[in-house]
Amino acid sequence: MGLAIETRNRMAKRAAAEIQSGMVVNLGIGIPSLVPNHLPRDFAVMFHAENGIIGMGPSPIHGEEDENLCNAGGFPVSLVAGGSYFDSALAFGMIRRGKVDLTILGSLQVSETGDLANWIVPGKKVPGMGGAMELAQKAKKVIVVMNQTDKHGQSKIVQKCSLPLTSTACVNMVITDMAVFLVEKNRGLVLHEVFKPHTIDEVLQLTDATVSLHDKIIFS
Amino acid sequence: MGLAIETRNRMAKRAAAEIQSGMVVNLGIGIPSLVPNHLPRDFAVMFHAENGIIGMGPSPIHGEEDENLCNAGGFPVSLVAGGSYFDSALAFGMIRRGKVDLTILGSLQVSETGDLANWIVPGKKVPGMGGAMELAQKAKKVIVVMNQTDKHGQSKIVQKCSLPLTSTACVNMVITDMAVFLVEKNRGLVLHEVFKPHTIDEVLQLTDATVSLHDKIIFS
Amino acid sequence: MKQALNKVSSIEEVDHLFFDGMTLMYGGFGGVGSPPTLIEAIKQKGVSQLKLIGNDTGFPHIGIGKIVSLGRVSHIITSHIGSNPIAGQLMTDGRLAVEFSPQGILAERIRAGGMGLPGILSDIAIDNDIVQKGKFFCEIGEKRYMVETALTADISIVYAKKADTFGNLIFDKSARNTNPLCAMAGDITIAEVEEIVPVGSLQAEEIITPGVFVDYIIQSEGVDWKWAWQ
Amino acid sequence: MKQALNKVSSIEEVDHLFFDGMTLMYGGFGGVGSPPTLIEAIKQKGVSQLKLIGNDTGFPHIGIGKIVSLGRVSHIITSHIGSNPIAGQLMTDGRLAVEFSPQGILAERIRAGGMGLPGILSDIAIDNDIVQKGKFFCEIGEKRYMVETALTADISIVYAKKADTFGNLIFDKSARNTNPLCAMAGDITIAEVEEIVPVGSLQAEEIITPGVFVDYIIQSEGVDWKWAWQ
Numbered sequence: 001m002g003l004a005i006e007t008r009n010r011m012a013k014r015a016a017a018e019i020q021s022g023m024v025v026n027l028g029i030g031i032p033s034l035v036p037n038h039l040p041r042d043f044a045v046m047f048h049a050e051n052g053i054i055g056m057g058p059s060p061i062h063g064e065e066d067e068n069l070c071n072a073g074g075f076p077v078s079l080v081a082g083g084s085y086f087d088s089a090l091a092f093g094m095i096r097r098g099k100v101d102l103t104i105l106g107s108l109q110v111s112e113t114g115d116l117a118n119w120i121v122p123g124k125k126v127p128g129m130g131g132a133m134e135l136a137q138k139a140k141k142v143i144v145v146m147n148q149t150d151k152h153g154q155s156k157i158v159q160k161c162s163l164p165l166t167s168t169a170c171v172n173m174v175i176t177d178m179a180v181f182l183v184e185k186n187r188g189l190v191l192h193e194v195f196k197p198h199t200i201d202e203v204l205q206l207t208d209a210t211v212s213l214h215d216k217i218i219f220s
Numbered sequence: 221m222g223l224a225i226e227t228r229n230r231m232a233k234r235a236a237a238e239i240q241s242g243m244v245v246n247l248g249i250g251i252p253s254l255v256p257n258h259l260p261r262d263f264a265v266m267f268h269a270e271n272g273i274i275g276m277g278p279s280p281i282h283g284e285e286d287e288n289l290c291n292a293g294g295f296p297v298s299l300v301a302g303g304s305y306f307d308s309a310l311a312f313g314m315i316r317r318g319k320v321d322l323t324i325l326g327s328l329q330v331s332e333t334g335d336l337a338n339w340i341v342p343g344k345k346v347p348g349m350g351g352a353m354e355l356a357q358k359a360k361k362v363i364v365v366m367n368q369t370d371k372h373g374q375s376k377i378v379q380k381c382s383l384p385l386t387s388t389a390c391v392n393m394v395i396t397d398m399a400v401f402l403v404e405k406n407r408g409l410v411l412h413e414v415f416k417p418h419t420i421d422e423v424l425q426l427t428d429a430t431v432s433l434h435d436k437i438i439f440s
Numbered sequence: 441m442k443q444a445l446n447k448v449s450s451i452e453e454v455d456h457l458f459f460d461g462m463t464l465m466y467g468g469f470g471g472v473g474s475p476p477t478l479i480e481a482i483k484q485k486g487v488s489q490l491k492l493i494g495n496d497t498g499f500p501h502i503g504i505g506k507i508v509s510l511g512r513v514s515h516i517i518t519s520h521i522g523s524n525p526i527a528g529q530l531m532t533d534g535r536l537a538v539e540f541s542p543q544g545i546l547a548e549r550i551r552a553g554g555m556g557l558p559g560i561l562s563d564i565a566i567d568n569d570i571v572q573k574g575k576f577f578c579e580i581g582e583k584r585y586m587v588e589t590a591l592t593a594d595i596s597i598v599y600a601k602k603a604d605t606f607g608n609l610i611f612d613k614s615a616r617n618t619n620p621l622c623a624m625a626g627d628i629t630i631a632e633v634e635e636i637v638p639v640g641s642l643q644a645e646e647i648i649t650p651g652v653f654v655d656y657i658i659q660s661e662g663v664d665w666k667w668a669w670q
Numbered sequence: 671m672k673q674a675l676n677k678v679s680s681i682e683e684v685d686h687l688f689f690d691g692m693t694l695m696y697g698g699f700g701g702v703g704s705p706p707t708l709i710e711a712i713k714q715k716g717v718s719q720l721k722l723i724g725n726d727t728g729f730p731h732i733g734i735g736k737i738v739s740l741g742r743v744s745h746i747i748t749s750h751i752g753s754n755p756i757a758g759q760l761m762t763d764g765r766l767a768v769e770f771s772p773q774g775i776l777a778e779r780i781r782a783g784g785m786g787l788p789g790i791l792s793d794i795a796i797d798n799d800i801v802q803k804g805k806f807f808c809e810i811g812e813k814r815y816m817v818e819t820a821l822t823a824d825i826s827i828v829y830a831k832k833a834d835t836f837g838n839l840i841f842d843k844s845a846r847n848t849n850p851l852c853a854m855a856g857d858i859t860i861a862e863v864e865e866i867v868p869v870g871s872l873q874a875e876e877i878i879t880p881g882v883f884v885d886y887i888i889q890s891e892g893v894d895w896k897w898a899w900q
Contacts (some may be wrong), residue, residue, distance in 0.1 A: 092774020
């Protein structure tokens with residue numbers, strides 16, 4: 001999306017910091033797919049894919065890809081010890097049953113109440129929801145990783161989503177190229193961190209929503 | 221149930237004659253379990269069990285039983301080539317999806333319209349329906365094998381079942397120790413065969429229901 | 441697999457999970473495949489007023505029957521109690537409330553619970569007074585269906601042939617039966633297994649129950665349904 | 671296993687099963703695991719006005735996309751068409767009616783069809799205008815659920831790694847995906863497989879789709895999704 005690789009990696013690294021050892025995690029395509037690179041080596045994390053895998057490992061080296069071992073985005077992956085295969089119904093059963101601790105995904109818009117809109121731009125882009133609705137609604141924690149603004153410079157964090165929703169009040173955390181926001185039960189959208197060299201003012205200016213400031217905003 | 225083994229085998233043999241090669245068949249306990257003994261050796265029949273087996277073979281010889289390979293009645297069985305194991309949900313999915321061509325089971329009462337009552341005697345015997353309701357309602361063909369009369373000499377074929385029903389209008393054929401009846405769409409209960417040395421009159425006397433007589437009743 | 445995902449436990453470590461009045465779901469079919477070591481532990485702990493969910497009530501001294509027969513159960517959702525005459529007697533005496541569910545529908549209700557679905561539609565025994573009692577109905581176009589609600593439990597206990605330390609399970613022949621279903625439907629699932637193996641020892645393709653559904657793994661002290669038919 | 675249960679067929683023997691306007695369900699996820707030889711046969715036969723049910727529309731020249739891209743499909747129930755821009759264009763042009771279903775709910779609707787259940791209850795996207803359009807609702811106590819009806823098809827086509835001649839199927843890694851579900855939901859199911867083996871060659875425990883669900887077995891001429899990601 002035009003972001004420098006350093007920025008993308010910073011966002012992925014920040015998302016990775018939310019992962020604890022022992023978690024079951026589902027990653028969307030794009031920046032979320034960079035998250036595993038930023039995990040401690042001794043972490044035990046089981047990565048889940050909607051097509052029917054738990055325990056995905058890194059992409060195999062070029063030439064060693066297996067056409068029958070792909071993630072939900074169709075990209076070649078590998079399997080760690082303890083991983084298994086199953087049908088897609090079971091893959092989503094895990095999600096609905098609350099066995100997926102965390103999902104990290106991209107979005108078009110996020111509202112100040114945690115509504116997520118990432119599946120359709122009416123009249124323009126109609127890819128379909130895929131597994132996004134189940135993940136957004138049922139993963140125990142939902143982290144959105146996206147640009148602060150769209151290509152027209154408009155804030156992707158909004159008071160109310162103008163695009164059709166994927167799910168309501170589901171997002172727990174938003175990580176952009178400029179900042180980290182939490183959607184808190186009582187306070188709504190709260191700015192927690194600002195990525196240097198950005199400033200609070202810059203972030204607020206490009207956030208088209210009601211934002212509270214955390215007591216101690218971290219500059220990282 | 222007090223029937224001589226010869227009589228029981230005659231009933232089982234008659235039921236076996238309804239099986240065609242290639243069928244998927246579910247057998248109840250009691251006389252139906254004798255049915256496989258009466259099939260031609262070159263027949264390919266896949267026997268289905270509700271706990272989660274298709275392709276059951278004969279009981280192993282004494283001492284070779286496997287405690288983890290039992291039919292739905294808990295009796296040790298074996299597995300033929302091509303057989304497989306699955307969970308009980310899938311076992312009943314096969315039944316509901318119409319993949320079980322034939323079920324042969326015992327009963328307490330059968331009505332002249334094919335109602336089946338074989339799961340409960342209120343206040344006396346309350347075993348529960350087990351899988352009988354699904355089998356009766358969804359197997360493509362239902363054959364009941366039972367005594368013509370109960371221990372008090374009362375007909376078990378009745379105008380209307382006095383016992384709670386397992387399923388309505390589901391029985392296609394009734395094989396008793398005296399005769400073979402079909403439940404036909406337009407004619408209702410029709411007597412087709414009489415087992416020697418019984419006579420039509422004897423059978424009708426012990427059948428407490430409206431019975432038509434087939435054009436050519438077979439005496440076998 | 442690293443320590444964070446190692447779920448092997450002792451009976452002592454799971455004992456605190458059992459409590460009076462808990463909803464307990466158990467795998468097995470006619471006693472075959474019901475976890476005997478866990479059932480014995482629950483019996484020994486003496487918890488009562490249990491609400492059970494399972495295929496049947498086993499035999500008086502085999503499977504869940506060991507607990508049912510002691511009058512420790514107040515309510516059960518099941519499809520069959522015929523192999524345990526004590527269960528029938530308790531029911532007749534009004535000491536055990538039994539909700540009968542057709543066997544395959546019961547299996548699907550348990551699966552729905554495990555799969556995070558609120559329920560299923562059914563046409564099985566839809567005109568049956570006993571089965572439809574208290575149930576909701578649903579019109580779809582011109583057809584009418586019964587709603588069979590999903591079942592979950594505080595604790596689910598299952599039996600498997602092997603587990604790796606992450607809790608991936610494989611089962612043995614027809615002892616699989618309702619175990620993979622119950623394994624998914626417990627808020628907490630405890631698997632008693634014949635053999636515990638290191639992660640990586642099970643083939644990825646042979647795993648029936650993925651370990652995410654299993655919370656504790658217990659080494660079985662041996663099964664009790666051998667020659668239950670004798 | 672004897673001849674009566676041998677389901678191995680040639681493409682020519684199944685060709686007559688395909689007809690204009692048929693409901694066609696297909697296994698696969700993003701093209702991976704969609705049966706290429708059967709899809710090519712359907713394309714060659716030239717049937718049209720198809721009603722499709724499947725996870726996605728593949729790529730323009732991979733998987734079911736080969737048929738969708740030719741405008742042979744009038745209606746599809748699916749969760750995603752993003753990897754096939756031609757499908758999106760046909761939809762925008764009003765030449766392809768698309769009913770979007772959340773991916774896991776679509777999988778469960780297909781499974782319900784295969785399991786002979788009329789439908790499931792769902793709380794997924796229950797407040798979503800697009801998903802709830804035309805659907806029935808159901809009150810259970812104080813809760814409100816959406817009814818998601820079961821899906822079956824005239825013909826279901828699936829891809830498997832191996833079949834024995836009875837039609838028992840095993841799958842390869844993530845190419846399993848929706849194939850076991852679709853295999854059960856076809857009124858007629860045709861399995862395209864990489865390898866056909868004699869009955870008895872597959873271990874009873876490793877079989878994923880029991881042969882009772884499969885009507886015809888076709889030898890695959892090779893897959894087309896290799897390096898779909900490139």
